[in-house]
Amino acid sequence: MRRSIATVSLSGSLADKLTAIGAAGFDGVEIFENDLLGSDMSPEDVRRRAADLGLTIDLYQPFRDFEAVPPDVLAAGLRRAEHKFAVMERLGATRLLVCSNVSPAAIDDDALAAEQLRLLAERAAEHGVDVAYEALAWGRHVDDYFHAWRIVRAADHPNLGLCLDSFHILARDVDPYAIRTIPGDKIFFVQLADAPTLPMDVLHWSRHYRCFPGQGDLDVAGLVDHVLRTGYDGPLSLEVFNDIFRQAAAMRTAQDAMRSLIALEEVVQRAGDAPRPGGALPPPLAPTGFAFAELAAPSAGPVGELLGALGFVRGGRHAGKPVELWEQGAARILVNSGSAEGQDGPALAAVGLESPDPAASVKRAEALLSPVLPRLRGPRDAPLDAVAAPDGTEVFFCRTARPDHSSWTDDFSRDRRPAGEAPGEITHIDHVALTQPWHHFDEASLFYRSVLGLRPHDSLELPDPYGLMRSRAVSTEDGGVRVALNVAYVGAHDGRYDLAWQHVALASADIVATARRAHAAGAATLAIPDNYYDDLEARFDLGAERHRLLRELGLLYDRDEQGEFLHFYTATIGRVFFEIVQRLGGYRGYGAVNAPVRLAAQHARRTRRAPQ
Ligand SMILES: O=C(O)c1ccc(O)c(O)c1
Numbered sequence: 001m002r003r004s005i006a007t008v009s010l011s012g013s014l015a016d017k018l019t020a021i022g023a024a025g026f027d028g029v030e031i032f033e034n035d036l037l038g039s040d041m042s043p044e045d046v047r048r049r050a051a052d053l054g055l056t057i058d059l060y061q062p063f064r065d066f067e068a069v070p071p072d073v074l075a076a077g078l079r080r081a082e083h084k085f086a087v088m089e090r091l092g093a094t095r096l097l098v099c100s101n102v103s104p105a106a107i108d109d110d111a112l113a114a115e116q117l118r119l120l121a122e123r124a125a126e127h128g129v130d131v132a133y134e135a136l137a138w139g140r141h142v143d144d145y146f147h148a149w150r151i152v153r154a155a156d157h158p159n160l161g162l163c164l165d166s167f168h169i170l171a172r173d174v175d176p177y178a179i180r181t182i183p184g185d186k187i188f189f190v191q192l193a194d195a196p197t198l199p200m201d202v203l204h205w206s207r208h209y210r211c212f213p214g215q216g217d218l219d220v221a222g223l224v225d226h227v228l229r230t231g232y233d234g235p236l237s238l239e240v241f242n243d244i245f246r247q248a249a250a251m252r253t254a255q256d257a258m259r260s261l262i263a264l265e266e267v268v269q270r271a272g273d274a275p276r277p278g279g280a281l282p283p284p285l286a287p288t289g290f291a292f293a294e295l296a297a298p299s300a301g302p303v304g305e306l307l308g309a310l311g312f313v314r315g316g317r318h319a320g321k322p323v324e325l326w327e328q329g330a331a332r333i334l335v336n337s338g339s340a341e342g343q344d345g346p347a348l349a350a351v352g353l354e355s356p357d358p359a360a361s362v363k364r365a366e367a368l369l370s371p372v373l374p375r376l377r378g379p380r381d382a383p384l385d386a387v388a389a390p391d392g393t394e395v396f397f398c399r400t401a402r403p404d405h406s407s408w409t410d411d412f413s414r415d416r417r418p419a420g421e422a423p424g425e426i427t428h429i430d431h432v433a434l435t436q437p438w439h440h441f442d443e444a445s446l447f448y449r450s451v452l453g454l455r456p457h458d459s460l461e462l463p464d465p466y467g468l469m470r471s472r473a474v475s476t477e478d479g480g481v482r483v484a485l486n487v488a489y490v491g492a493h494d495g496r497y498d499l500a501w502q503h504v505a506l507a508s509a510d511i512v513a514t515a516r517r518a519h520a521a522g523a524a525t526l527a528i529p530d531n532y533y534d535d536l537e538a539r540f541d542l543g544a545e546r547h548r549l550l551r552e553l554g555l556l557y558d559r560d561e562q563g564e565f566l567h568f569y570t571a572t573i574g575r576v577f578f579e580i581v582q583r584l585g586g587y588r589g590y591g592a593v594n595a596p597v598r599l600a601a602q603h604a605r606r607t608r609r610a611p612q
């Protein structure tokens, strides 16, 4: 499949966009007219530049408000078209996109629309140009692809075909199945965009919130499957209008776009009958659990003290690096005091995931354009397979200690106190919460979904005294690996997203005992306001004794159809805190309903300590 992208999807000048699109390895580009009008490059310059980058100019767009109009408007439209054909000739582009008319002057008459589009196609043919007619979801009279197809069919001209745009079809909930009945050679162009489900008017939604396939909620792959079954073999072209991508670095967005297309082709391949060339992506390997979480810290002391109070024991030290391994049950925390990161205070630097085949996990990540980290191996280090997540967190793929193979844990000399002696109730890492820079949030969802095969959950908005936090969880089907992705808003963190909080949530088999242990050991935990408990009593009737216990121990509570959730938080050190959770029954969530209270309590604590 040829891979293309519209220049409107990226930030910067036309020259910057072309460079980024070429660097990301696309085959072609749609030139958005505004990008050309504002550029000091002549059409010939653009043509040469694209050719130098190995890009074909697959489409010139958009041509608006042409069809189904009174005669005087038609004459002006044909005059405009002649100018476009001339520009296209200089660009070396042979396909023009015509959007369905949105003007109040448009007449609701399909026969007239067909007749005038036929006229346009005749003129286009004289210039060697094809016209691809696209139904905008907010077109005045033509707003769905099948209506557009009826008009194209009636016009019956070899230089007139359809442009299908996944957004306009799926956003309106038009059934895409009938695409299969359109002859493939009458589909002249296919544009792809996803979008998160948002209850808003479709024009606004389209112009601001489109995203790359796999980042939103639309079944773009299903639509592409219908398209490919028609025999269409033209480009799949990303056309994404997005307020954030317009501001983000073009190189990175273009690479994210390419990752999206590679992942999409894989899904289509699995859904379709016949294998298509270029589909050699190593299959997804769902991680089966957390091997470890690694904190970078200026010194191991304060983190170690906190972990000790939670019932962890130091199980070993790394043979060649200043790294301590703290263990309890299957929960393992590495504290690395030798890394450049974490010099501002402890930070969550890496996550180890259990993979059935770490080398294959890395191969897949690499094929999906994730940076593979160098294996900085000392003479005694076990091999480490790791990639960088979009926010810079290192993701290691591990197979933890089993008698039949070596393990990363072999690099740690065993302390006298074996891990099996950890006194506490903590059993494993329940989830990690990573803070994403605001302009990489969609990229992060796609990374966790496509590279690691995690399923994205709904996006939430959590009120915080200093901002509104967007949060989205991704997890394996069985919940063995859960990651909460939060957007960093920087108002409360000295304007730096790299100081925004992250956390590691630890599962306890008896959270009351863990809370008592932590308090007895003098651990700093997050105090929850009494108002929370007064309200909790109104919301749930848990019995006087249970309410008293929650209040006394500072435990938060939530419930869903499957079960209950109890949790509490340690104080924050550096940018990291621990959450202790207990899931009772099959509770699936993360206690999001309590997040505003938690965030307010954390900010209150921060500002008490360091007035700003
Ligand atoms: O928002 C628009 O006007 C617009 C223009 C061209 C397109 O291909 C499209 O999908 C939308």
Ligand SMILES: [Mg+2]
Binding pocket: 134, 165, 191, 239
């Ligand atoms: Mg479009």
